[in-house]
Amino acid sequence: MPKGTVDNPYQPHTRGFSSADILDELLLSKPYSMPHTNFRSLPDHLLGVARQLQAWKQPPYIRAAGLCHSMYSTEMYPWALRKFSQRKWLSALIGEYAEQVVYMYCTVSQYRVFREARRLAQLDCAIPMAGGFRVYNCHTGQVRFLSPGFAAELLLILAADLMEQDPFFDTWLVFSLLKLAAPHLKHPPPLYQLLEEKGFYKCSQREVRDIERDAKRVIKRLRGHGNPPDEIIAELQRLVVECPWLVELKLLLCRKLELAPVERLQVLTQCQIDFQKWGTAWSSIIDSEAINAECRAEIDKTKLS
Numbered sequence: 001m002p003k004g005t006v007d008n009p010y011q012p013h014t015r016g017f018s019s020a021d022i023l024d025e026l027l028l029s030k031p032y033s034m035p036h037t038n039f040r041s042l043p044d045h046l047l048g049v050a051r052q053l054q055a056w057k058q059p060p061y062i063r064a065a066g067l068c069h070s071m072y073s074t075e076m077y078p079w080a081l082r083k084f085s086q087r088k089w090l091s092a093l094i095g096e097y098a099e100q101v102v103y104m105y106c107t108v109s110q111y112r113v114f115r116e117a118r119r120l121a122q123l124d125c126a127i128p129m130a131g132g133f134r135v136y137n138c139h140t141g142q143v144r145f146l147s148p149g150f151a152a153e154l155l156l157i158l159a160a161d162l163m164e165q166d167p168f169f170d171t172w173l174v175f176s177l178l179k180l181a182a183p184h185l186k187h188p189p190p191l192y193q194l195l196e197e198k199g200f201y202k203c204s205q206r207e208v209r210d211i212e213r214d215a216k217r218v219i220k221r222l223r224g225h226g227n228p229p230d231e232i233i234a235e236l237q238r239l240v241v242e243c244p245w246l247v248e249l250k251l252l253l254c255r256k257l258e259l260a261p262v263e264r265l266q267v268l269t270q271c272q273i274d275f276q277k278w279g280t281a282w283s284s285i286i287d288s289e290a291i292n293a294e295c296r297a298e299i300d301k302t303k304l305s
Contacts, residue, residue, distance in 0.1 A: 055279030056189035072106040121176035152184035190277035
């Protein structure tokens with residue numbers, strides 16, 4: 001990587017974007033034979049990242065970069081769909097700007113990016129406007145400084161990548177990436193705005209870790225109880241107050257309590273709105289289809305009553 005502070009010289013790609021068309025091209029590399037987390041296929045994950053970015057209302061070129069984010073392999077995922085010598089092919093497919101983002105994604109040390117993001121978050125600092133965001137080449141160790149705008153797009157895709165593939169993902173890390181990225185994006189993710197409103201960023205890393213450790217334990221205990229004991233319900237009620245950003249807790253409580261139809265519909269509708277901002281659940285107990293179905297059922301009940 002060249003030395004110095006770097007901004008991307010290309011204008012964002014503006015022609016039509018179809019994830020299906022791009023994926024058809026990628027499938028020529030037979031990525032279904034490549035392993036990925038949680039027994040999923042690589043194409044399923046790639047599409048999931050693009051959908052996550054779409055849920056965050058990101059422009060086509062960022063979604064295209066997200067769809068191809070591990071094209072050349074990464075520090076954390078060593079299987080490549082294409083070689084670096086085929087960069088022109090990818091540029092022709094998704095545009096030069098999006099390819100530049102993909103290239104950077106595949107060559108930076110992600111572990112060092114995470115370390116830098118945590119450091120800035122703990123200090124409550126933003127990406128330096130003057131010096132830029134420091135990254136390291138994972139192959140050579142060479143240092144590079146990215147402009148805030150370009151770094152923000154890289155961090156955003158990293159956040160989508162982590163959220164999409166890991167149940168009970170590290171929210172402190174992922175949401176720190178969003179906080180660093182949001183001020184420099186034309187379209188800040190709705191999830192970032194939700195986290196601001198719900199007070200996530202007022203909590204320390206330790207507070208978040210403790211709260212979500214308890215939340216994970218309660219969610220797992222609830223899976224084994226059709227009629228959970230009062231102590232679990234009480235713990236769930238406490239957690240709904242302490243971490244209102246976790247949609248599944250409010251949804252679980254709504255399912256377990258005896259609520260009037262109108263009140264239940266209000267809670268479900270709010271869960272539906274909040275989950276659309278998330279795009280991906282923290283745990284595997286919630287999905288958009290399930291929430292939508294519950295809302296429709298409750299609307300029907302309300303009409304009948």
